[in-house]
Amino acid sequence: MSGIAFSEPLVELHGISKHFGESDTRVDALVDVTMSIYPQEVVGLVGPSGSGKTTLLNVIGCVTEPSAGRMRLNGEAIYDHRWLRRDLRRLRLEKIGFIFQTHNLLPFLTGRENVMEVMELAGVSSVDAGRRAGDLLDYLQVGHRQDAMPAQLSGGEAQRVAIARALANSPRIVLADEPTAPLDSARAAVVMDLLRRIAIDREAAIIVVTHDESIFNRFDRIFRLRDGRLVSVDRNRSAETIATVLANVPRTVIRGDS
Ligand SMILES: Nc1ncnc2c1ncn2[C@@H]1O[C@H](COP(=O)(O)OP(=O)(O)OP(=O)(O)O)[C@@H](O)[C@H]1O
Numbered sequence: 485m486s487g488i489a490f491s492e493p494l495v496e497l498h499g500i501s502k503h504f505g506e507s508d509t510r511v512d513a514l515v516d517v518t519m520s521i522y523p524q525e526v527v528g529l530v531g532p533s534g535s536g537k538t539t540l541l542n543v544i545g546c547v548t549e550p551s552a553g554r555m556r557l558n559g560e561a562i563y564d565h566r567w568l569r570r571d572l573r574r575l576r577l578e579k580i581g582f583i584f585q586t587h588n589l590l591p592f593l594t595g596r597e598n599v600m601e602v603m604e605l606a607g608v609s610s611v612d613a614g615r616r617a618g619d620l621l622d623y624l625q626v627g628h629r630q631d632a633m634p635a636q637l638s639g640g641e642a643q644r645v646a647i648a649r650a651l652a653n654s655p656r657i658v659l660a661d662e663p664t665a666p667l668d669s670a671r672a673a674v675v676m677d678l679l680r681r682i683a684i685d686r687e688a689a690i691i692v693v694t695h696d697e698s699i700f701n702r703f704d705r706i707f708r709l710r711d712g713r714l715v716s717v718d719r720n721r722s723a724e725t726i727a728t729v730l731a732n733v734p735r736t737v738i739r740g741d742s
């Protein structure tokens with residue numbers, strides 16, 4: 485891990501605040517949050533309900549505009565008291581993968597087509613997209629259901645397809661809001677292995693909001709929020725070694741360049 489501290493952060497927030505509403509109805513969802521997350525890190529974001537976790541993910545994902553502060557993503561200044569880029573949609577498509585608490589699959593496409601669609605939007609040929617989507621779904625143990633429509637999938641299956649969709653373009657920044665909540669512990673472990681492999685191979689930063697204490701030992705650092713403020717950052721020293729985790733994950737699935 486020693487090399488990580490010397491690389492440029494993928495996510496840099498300086499004094500980020502976000503409030504909703506004004507005067508009587510004002511809610512300070514984020515207050516002066518400063519944090520940096522580095523390539524190859526898998527970090528947890530924890531805190532009580534209403535502490536600002538989802539708001540913070542949405543700010544980093546350029547979905548929610550902050551009220552103040554500065555943000556750089558992948559070394560590029562993205563926000564400085566206003567958005568500095570017009571094409572936020574393209575930035576999200578190419579650089580950021582979202583995994584939501586409830587899946588956001590398109591109901592009129594099969595599971596595999598849902599994954600392929602994101603690849604094709606980024607310029608991958610449909611032949612390559614089909615193969616890569618199939619590989620990714622196989623690894624997430626939902627390959628056998630790839631031709632089913634989302635409404636025909638169980639909750640856990642749909643969530644795994646949604647995770648494949650988020651990872652489709654091997655984004656450098658992966659934002660996950662309770663990604664393992666609908667999964668049993670074995671499949672939650674598979675998802676965490678996969679996120680770790682993405683972090684390593686793509687030098688990505690993975691940020692996971694969770695209440696699931698069974699995966700806390702998977703994080704390099706845990707950021708704790710309370711009332712919109714970052715109150716502590718714990719570095720995980722229990723360190724199940726990265727090599728052990730990686731031994732379980734086939735490389736070819738993630739590299740997508742075979
Ligand atoms: N669009 C909005 N308009 C007004 N207030 C909002 C909005 N979104 C979030 N909030 C408020 O901001 C605060 C932080 O909400 P947020 O969703 O970020 O919390 P959270 O930590 O993700 O909670 P949970 O664990 O319940 O998902 C809460 O008080 C919430 O009510």
Ligand SMILES: [Mg+2]
Nearest residue numbers: 537538539661
């Ligand atoms: Mg939330």
